[in-house]
Amino acid sequence: MLKSIIKYRPTNLHVVYVEPLRIEVIQAHRHWRSWEIGVAEQFRVPRGESVFDHLQYLNLKPKSRTGSALLAIVSSVFYSVHSEHYPLSIKDQLDDAINFDWQENIFLEHDRTLHFSGPPVALNQHVSVPVFSIQKQIYDKLNQALNGALFHTFAVAPSALSFSALLPLIDDGGEECEIIVRGLDDENLEVHRFYRGAFLNSAVVGKSLHGLKRFGENLKCLGDEECGLHIHLVCAPGESNSPEDPAAIWTKAGLPVKAQEIPESLVTSWLRHLLKQDAIHTFDSEILLKPWQIPRIAAPLAALIFIFTLYGLYQSHSTASRVQTSNGLKVQIHQLEARWKPIEQIQTRITKFQEDQKTLSQFKSEDFQLLELLNFLTQLTPEDTWLNYLSLRQGQLILRGESKSAIKYLAELSKTEGLGDVKFASPVTRDPGTDLERFNVQLHLDMEKLKKSFEALPPETPSEVLSEGPNAEAAAEEKGLLEGSPSPAEEPQAGEQTPEERAQ
DSSP, X not given: OHHHHHSOOOSEEEEEEEOSSEEEEEEEEEETTEEEEOOOEEEEOOTTSOHHHHHHHHOOOOSOSTTEEEEEEEOGGGSEEEEEEEEGGGSTTHHHHHHHTHHHHOSSOGGGEEEEEOOXXXXXXXXXXXXXXXXXXXXHHHHHHTTGGGSSEEEEEESGGGGGGGGXXXXXXXXXXXXXXXXXXXXXXXXXXXXXXXXEEEEXXXXXXXXXXXXXXXXXXXXXXXXXXXEEEEEOTTGGGSSSOTTHHHHHTTOOEEEEEOSSOHHHHHHHHHTTSSOEEOSSOEEOOSOOOOOTTHHHHHHHHHHHHHHHHHHHHHHHHHHHHHHHHHHHHHHHHHHHHXXXXXXXXXXXXXXXXXXXXXXXXXXXXXXXXXXXXXXXXOTTEXXXXXXXXXXXXXXXXXXXXXXXXXXXXXXXXXXXXXXESSOOEEETTTTEEEEEEEEEEOHHHHHHHHHHSOOOOHHHHXXXXXXXXXXXXXXXXXXXXXXXXXXXXXXXXXXXXXXX
């Protein structure tokens, strides 16, 4: 199917029918899917003049080489035809058998001829295949005389296959076996036999009483006696007006013939028939004249393509709407994320506050008096000891700091009531910069006993708070400034009285 689509199909066609004494020319132009056939022209070839020389006088030229084709239909005197017979059992492999036998089926040298096989005809127990051949010399003369090189396609076809187009035009036709006779010149006739409308064989018969009798004997030998009753002598328009009866000599030979003039020229009838065929068999190639027909399988394929196209359009529209919906959802998600982030941060802080509250509640449930504990440790820690870390968790107290004697400080803590299981949590190290010992003390608190120690503590005064620690002098100096006492720089010299002494 694809090959028939892409094959070349001409749009302008010249058809030339060539007989030894007669030439017919017709043109046709294709409009989309229909052909417009022109008027046929007839030319008589003078006796004694070569038909090839007269063909040059036609001077055929196409309007444009693109889409042009020239088909030369030649009579039987320009080519050879005979029938080959094959068993009916190899009908399916007939093409392979014919190609294998080409060397034997051609009577001339294979390289000097152009040949092809016609449509096979199934007979009783065999298949008859007509074989056509033409000498390349004659083919080249036709090509040169008709200016075939000016056309895109040039081809030569035998007239025998075209005579089947005249069968419907013949009166009393439609028989199983029929013979069509065509006069070529004053001496020769071409005879074409048809079986059930298909071409069977062809021959050139001399136009003499002796030649016609031999033809009748040939029909009897072949067993085609019934065909002798259906012989039709075909005449072109105007040919039957001759004073001599063309059927008289046939009657003398014992072959009743019916002379009939067809209503239009031979080439016109043949062209109408050729335009309806899928392909025209020629000696060198095939010519496709029938407009391309849409195959039946194209209808369901077109329906499937149409359905899938609609489905694709629906999917495209659906995809576009879904993309638009997705973009809208993304915008809404971004907006919700912008609104949710502050809420999420607040929820995180609330969770953290809840954890802190839980920790404080747990710490409160353990009933640790943190302020009293800090005051107690402040009173208990000597001046040469510094605390820089304190951790209280589930009754376990961890103290870290520096001291001149960590062992001494550990012993001091061990003697205190309410502090139990006092020990170093890690080895004691020395700070080379300050020459102090770094310690990490772990102990257990007994709050019941510590409460008694807290009650025994004297109330804390600002002076005690300021006097504690390594900066006691600076604190005292600050205290003096707060109370209006002179600074160390303003202390009275020897022999001077202080304000207290003056008051006394």
